[in-house]
Amino acid sequence: MDYTRDGATYDDEYDPVTAVHRRFVARLIDSCPQGGTVLDAACGTGPYMGMVLGAGRHVVGTDQSAGMLGRAGTKHPSARLHQVGLQELAFEKAFDAAMCIDAMEHVPPEEWPLVLANFRRALRSGGHLYLTIEEVDRRELDRAFAEETAAGLPAVRGEDVREGTGGYHYYPGREQVRRWLAEAGFTLVDEADERLDGYGYHHVLVRAPEY
Numbered sequence: 001m002d003y004t005r006d007g008a009t010y011d012d013e014y015d016p017v018t019a020v021h022r023r024f025v026a027r028l029i030d031s032c033p034q035g036g037t038v039l040d041a042a043c044g045t046g047p048y049m050g051m052v053l054g055a056g057r058h059v060v061g062t063d064q065s066a067g068m069l070g071r072a073g074t075k076h077p078s079a080r081l082h083q084v085g086l087q088e089l090a091f092e093k094a095f096d097a098a099m100c101i102d103a104m105e106h107v108p109p110e111e112w113p114l115v116l117a118n119f120r121r122a123l124r125s126g127g128h129l130y131l132t133i134e135e136v137d138r139r140e141l142d143r144a145f146a147e148e149t150a151a152g153l154p155a156v157r158g159e160d161v162r163e164g165t166g167g168y169h170y171y172p173g174r175e176q177v178r179r180w181l182a183e184a185g186f187t188l189v190d191e192a193d194e195r196l197d198g199y200g201y202h203h204v205l206v207r208a209p210e211y
């Protein structure tokens with residue numbers, strides 16, 4: 001997948017929104033006061049922005065891909081959009097809530113703590129964060145690791161960088177994600193599992209500390 005090249009036609013080919021995504025976004029919106037602002041990090045073409053705006057909250061979308069942001073801006077002219085990577089987010093106490101949906105699988109393990117610290121800094125006291133963690137069969141990841149190391153690549157278990165698998169993906173285990181979230185100061189509010197065709201999502205709603 002080349003998000004920049006395919007941004008204009010992405011919505012014609014993919015409909016990634018499931019009932020569980022919608023349920024968690026609705027809960028995130030509920031945690032945000034009327035007139036408050038939600039960060040949609042790695043927003044892509046903005047499939048959840050209509051829910052946020054329709055509920056009377058503002059939305060700020062960020063993404064590294066100009067193509068995806070262009071499409072989001074056409075659909076939601078009132079959304080404020082910034083072309084910036086998850087690793088470079090520099091907002092401070094700017095948001096009542098934040099979400100990062102179907103994108104953390106593109107973040108390598110060594111950058112997860114940095115990205116979570118960026119989310120935490122961006123949130124106001126007690127702000128909620130909704131993340132999805134994509135999951136695939138661990139045997140497939142073992143195969144990927146074996147092939148990558150055999151090819152001399154400096155692979156980490158959980159990474160899939162093989163040709164034809166949609167670009168860089170890293171699938172951390174749940175325990176690892178729980179540890180990273182706790183180290184970043186987040187506490188668990190709710191979680192859910194969703195099995196789809198050949199993969200799944202672990203949906204996680206957490207809360208930043210109050211200050």
Ligand SMILES: C[S@@+](CC[C@H](N)C(=O)[O-])C[C@H]1O[C@@H](n2cnc3c(N)ncnc32)[C@H](O)[C@@H]1O
Pocket residue numbers: 003004016041042043044045046047062063064065068084085086087100101102103106107
């Ligand atoms: C599968 S799409 C999901 C987009 C949207 N959140 C959704 O649910 O439809 C993944 C998005 O993550 C963005 N992305 C991937 N890695 C990123 C990074 N390091 N920083 C910012 N955006 C990133 C891509 O450009 C793409 O728009």
